[in-house]
Amino acid sequence: MGDEDWEAEIIKPHISSYVPVFEKDRYSSGANGDTFNRTPASSSDPGESNKRENTSTVGGFGVGKSFGNRGFSNNKFEEGDSSGFWRESSIDCEDNQTRNRGFSKRGGYQDGNDSEALGSSRRGGRGSFRGCRGGFGRGSPNSDYEQDEGTQRSGGIFGSRRSALSGAGNGDTFQSRSGGGSGRGGYKGLNEEVITGSGKNSWKSEAEGGESGDTQGPKVTYIPPPPPEDEDSIFAHYQTGINFDKYDTILVEVSGHDPPPAILTFEEANLCQTLNNNIAKAGYTKLTPVQKYSIPIIQGGRDLMACAQTGSGKTAAFLLPILAHMMRDGITASRFKELQEPECIIVAPTRELINQIYLEARKFSFGTCVRAVVTYGGTQLGHSIRQIVQGCNILCATPGRLMDVIGKEKIGLRQVKYLVLDEADRMLDMGFGPEMKKLISCPGMPSKEQRQTLMFSATFPEEIQRLAGEFLKSNYLFVAVGQVGGACRDVQQTILQVGQYSKREKLVEILRNIGDERTMVFVETKKKADFIATFLCQEKISTTSIHGDREQREREQALGDFRCGKCPVLVATSVAARGLDIENVQHVINFDLPSTIDEYVHRIGRTGRCGNTGRAISFFDLESDSQLAQPLVKVLSDAQQDVPAWLEEIAFSTYGPGFSGNARGNVFASVDTRKNYHGKSSLNTAGFSSTQAPNPVDDESWD
Numbered sequence: 001m002g003d004e005d006w007e008a009e010i011i012k013p014h015i016s017s018y019v020p021v022f023e024k025d026r027y028s029s030g031a032n033g034d035t036f037n038r039t040p041a042s043s044s045d046p047g048e049s050n051k052r053e054n055t056s057t058v059g060g061f062g063v064g065k066s067f068g069n070r071g072f073s074n075n076k077f078e079e080g081d082s083s084g085f086w087r088e089s090s091i092d093c094e095d096n097q098t099r100n101r102g103f104s105k106r107g108g109y110q111d112g113n114d115s116e117a118l119g120s121s122r123r124g125g126r127g128s129f130r131g132c133r134g135g136f137g138r139g140s141p142n143s144d145y146e147q148d149e150g151t152q153r154s155g156g157i158f159g160s161r162r163s164a165l166s167g168a169g170n171g172d173t174f175q176s177r178s179g180g181g182s183g184r185g186g187y188k189g190l191n192e193e194v195i196t197g198s199g200k201n202s203w204k205s206e207a208e209g210g211e212s213g214d215t216q217g218p219k220v221t222y223i224p225p226p227p228p229e230d231e232d233s234i235f236a237h238y239q240t241g242i243n244f245d246k247y248d249t250i251l252v253e254v255s256g257h258d259p260p261p262a263i264l265t266f267e268e269a270n271l272c273q274t275l276n277n278n279i280a281k282a283g284y285t286k287l288t289p290v291q292k293y294s295i296p297i298i299q300g301g302r303d304l305m306a307c308a309q310t311g312s313g314k315t316a317a318f319l320l321p322i323l324a325h326m327m328r329d330g331i332t333a334s335r336f337k338e339l340q341e342p343e344c345i346i347v348a349p350t351r352e353l354i355n356q357i358y359l360e361a362r363k364f365s366f367g368t369c370v371r372a373v374v375t376y377g378g379t380q381l382g383h384s385i386r387q388i389v390q391g392c393n394i395l396c397a398t399p400g401r402l403m404d405v406i407g408k409e410k411i412g413l414r415q416v417k418y419l420v421l422d423e424a425d426r427m428l429d430m431g432f433g434p435e436m437k438k439l440i441s442c443p444g445m446p447s448k449e450q451r452q453t454l455m456f457s458a459t460f461p462e463e464i465q466r467l468a469g470e471f472l473k474s475n476y477l478f479v480a481v482g483q484v485g486g487a488c489r490d491v492q493q494t495i496l497q498v499g500q501y502s503k504r505e506k507l508v509e510i511l512r513n514i515g516d517e518r519t520m521v522f523v524e525t526k527k528k529a530d531f532i533a534t535f536l537c538q539e540k541i542s543t544t545s546i547h548g549d550r551e552q553r554e555r556e557q558a559l560g561d562f563r564c565g566k567c568p569v570l571v572a573t574s575v576a577a578r579g580l581d582i583e584n585v586q587h588v589i590n591f592d593l594p595s596t597i598d599e600y601v602h603r604i605g606r607t608g609r610c611g612n613t614g615r616a617i618s619f620f621d622l623e624s625d626s627q628l629a630q631p632l633v634k635v636l637s638d639a640q641q642d643v644p645a646w647l648e649e650i651a652f653s654t655y656g657p658g659f660s661g662n663a664r665g666n667v668f669a670s671v672d673t674r675k676n677y678h679g680k681s682s683l684n685t686a687g688f689s690s691t692q693a694p695n696p697v698d699d700e701s702w703d
């Protein structure tokens with residue numbers, strides 16, 4: 001099938017809408033056998049495939065009936081190059097750091113075209129876009145795939161990422177954001193937002209040029225559907241699992257001066273009746289450990305850095321005490337004011353996560369006069385502003401969009417009393433760190449002495465803890481529930497040695513055994529997410545995908561289809577690794593292992609939440625994953641999982657005889673990095689005090 005055929009295909013009415021759901025029969029090899037003929041992996045010729053990188057012109061995944069080079073091309077299902085499928089070249093752009101880590105750790109990224117992608121030539125002039133979600137331009141297909149919102153905005157030239165399809169009436173709104181000219185520069189933050197400009201007031205530039213539509217390129221027009229308003233939907237929740245009560249036995253360490261005692265029950269939190277009603281309607285009867293400690297600390301006006309395992313209720317741990325204070329202070333949303341001055345700003349690295357946090361805030365503030373608003377990239381700025389001006393006490397935002405609304409002077413910072421960084425290690429690392437610094441130095445933002453800053457995550461590398469000091473008062477408290485950076489023990493972890501070219505087969509085998517149980521499959525790159533999702537659909541496994549190249553509408557649709565079970569398999573990049581709380585995810589499969597152990601911990605934490613059990617299976621490729629062997633052994637052994645002998649051997653051979661899987665290496669930030677703190681107290685979460693300060697990373701500390 002030639003290019004024209006492919007384009008003709010995508011405008012056919014029956015496939016004209018971009019279909020985020022890869023449904024069973026849509027790409028069945030029977031009906032579309034001419035299109036997606038799958039050739040065995042072994043028959044692919046990596047060399048040949050590499051050659052085609054620079055010559056193949058057909059692109060586009062999803063709707064199209066032919067896949068770009070190194071994916072599906074010329075009616076063939078082809079393997080990628082010998083270093084794996086497109087590794088490095090199309091790592092999810094929402095994650096600069098991952099990409100960078102990928103480059104340095106995995107040593108790939110040699111291709112000239114790919115290199116361009118990170119250089120100035122990303123900003124223009126390389127060929128047209130032919131397909132949805134990153135159809136490839138002629139000359140440099142990889143680098144085109146590297147497109148992100150930042151370059152679209154700043155370059156303008158790439159603004160037509162989806163033009164072929166939108167012109168073809170695929171129903172998608174053309175959502176590229178064209179920026180304020182090539183001079184503006186701009187890069188994209190880690191998981192999410194565009195960080196632009198430099199110099200004075202650069203935090204304003206996005207709003208000025210990006211989505212305000214005053215200059216180049218189409219606006220982002222997607223308006224997310226409003227969440228359901230009925231009480232049942234607002235308070236819908238899933239059941240805590242059989243291991244919920246075991247949380248009580250987890251050791252907790254609090255460090256810093258003069259921490260308040262933990263509370264053991266919701267009653268002790270002395271919340272107002274409305275909040276208590278909402279807590280009851282949400283099905284919460286008992287505090288989780290992080291809640292027992294964080295609630296009194298926040299109520300006591302202290303700054304906090306809290307680290308607790310995935311799925312253990314960190315969101316409510318900050319929302320409830322903040323709301324309690326707001327209720328106490330009689331905070332009421334002032335409607336229809338052009339400049340809103342929220343008392344609380346919550347930032348998180350991904351759109352889906354911040355939306356989830358917003359829904360939690362809306363739930364707990366139900367029936368109060370406190371109004372929460374959410375705003376995130378990929379949606380129409382005007383819509384966000386309309387929401388904001390109706391009243392905003394709690395603003396939940398992704399970083400780039402937050403800067404947009406501040407730049408638009410719709411949000412003033414003078415009243416900010418609470419600044420919450422969820423996934424704080426992420427928010428402070430290379431990608432978002434600069435943006436967060438800009439935020440705290442924005443005009444009007446109260447100094448750290450005058451606001452309360454709260455940071456939450458399941459992982460907190462030492463270097464990030466040190467950076468966090470800039471944001472927190474010097475007497476902040478540090479709460480470590482269990483082991484900082486440790487995996488949730490309710491997740492049964494299995495590591496399988498699977499080579500690159502056997503992965504697909506293994507994946508299908510596992511998914512067939514799993515049946516309809518909800519499963520997240522993590523891959524390293526956006527391209528591969530599409531590739532694997534489509535492959536699974538060919539195999540008649542209902543699958544959808546989420547990654548940073550998908551339009552926001554598609555991302556939300558994909559998540560919705562996964563949540564409701566329409567597509568029990570979600571193929572995702574790291575954009576979905578953190579925070580997402582989806583009921584009944586029973587399995588996580590790391591088709592590709594991530595480049596860092598923290599990312600691994602977050603990914604597998606999408607299952608086994610809130611006392612439920614889950615399973616995580618990871619494909620370990622000897623060629624590319626050996627640098628992860630040592631930290632993996634440690635995570636596994638700390639979580640009392642079986643450690644395969646072969647993995648231990650690799651860990652030993654990689655790191656020499658000094659390595660011990662059970663030794664307390666520096667794999668994690670295991671403690672509060674402030675060395676000379678006082679008043680360290682250690683308790684298990686049932687509230688039994690321990691005078692002896694235990695090793696916070698002691699194996700026993702978990703149960």
Ligand SMILES: Nc1ncnc2c1ncn2[C@@H]1O[C@H](COP(=O)(O)OP(=O)(O)OP(=O)(O)O)[C@@H](O)[C@H]1O
Nearest residue numbers: 284286287288310311312313314315458579581610
């Ligand atoms: N005390 C509680 N009782 C019952 N359910 C709870 C309680 N606290 C939280 N939950 C529920 O547990 C689930 C996980 O909570 P949450 O998403 O806040 O976890 P998290 O610690 O932030 O996880 P992650 O590290 O992955 O972001 C949610 O569905 C939440 O509603």
